[in-house]
Amino acid sequence: MMRNSMIGMVAGLVLSTAIAIAADKPSDPQIAHIAYTAGDLDIKAAKLALEKSKNETVRAFANDMVRDHQAVNDKALTLVKKLGVTPVDNETSKALIAQAEKKQAELASLSGSAFEKAYVDNEVAYHKMVNDALRTTLIPSSSNAELKSLLETGLKIFEGHLHHAEMLAHTHH
């Protein structure tokens, strides 16, 4: 227990450090990669929830996450193609993936309402973190106007998800 929360804290620190370093000057190709990765990881978490949970409310939420994040990522792919930009892997994307893999493993070991609670709590934390990164780093750093605009729309959508996840978290306590 203690150990797990310590690991979680360390992962959180690693991630904020990674974002802080990238904050120096993430390029548009890096920003595109980070945003796409962040969406993709939430889709993976939702798919795990759809595999493991029989709770209708949680499943509906997970389906919403798959659909919305897929729609945003499809838009992002269309945009980078149009702009002739190739997303570039970077430390922030790597940190996001490492943290998400750890969380996925932790979630995979749970079941029933313990899983549901952990999934929903993580959705709250994850959307908070990603929204924060969008607001403070990714949006202000993006130089292409269309990319910036898509990220701003993404942030609005993900704020909606955070709101939804917080409502679920309240009903799951």
Place this chain on the structure above:
Amino acid sequence: MRKISGATFAGIFQLALTFPSQGGEPVRVKITNLAFLPAEITVQAGETVEWVNEDFIDHTATETSEEWDVPIPAEKSAELKLTRAGTFSYYCRIHPGMKGTVHVIAK
């Protein structure tokens, strides 16, 4: 045939998806950038509200006590005929920060 499968697909929402009311144009609410515009409208009982979703993601118009629940797919529109007078607050189930109000006044 097509209509039947559409209605089946809409499942429990089929009652909410009605065809335009006989006569008058529906009252339109635009959805853009995760907001209902205008957020507050007034219609007469028997009139139809049409939500036009300009976003590339799905939304819903869900009455707070779930008296009605209208799915509004991305870049599509959906209609609801309101017959009972009253003030109805609604929100989007997927993005609950999206809120609107419909005042339905008796004819």
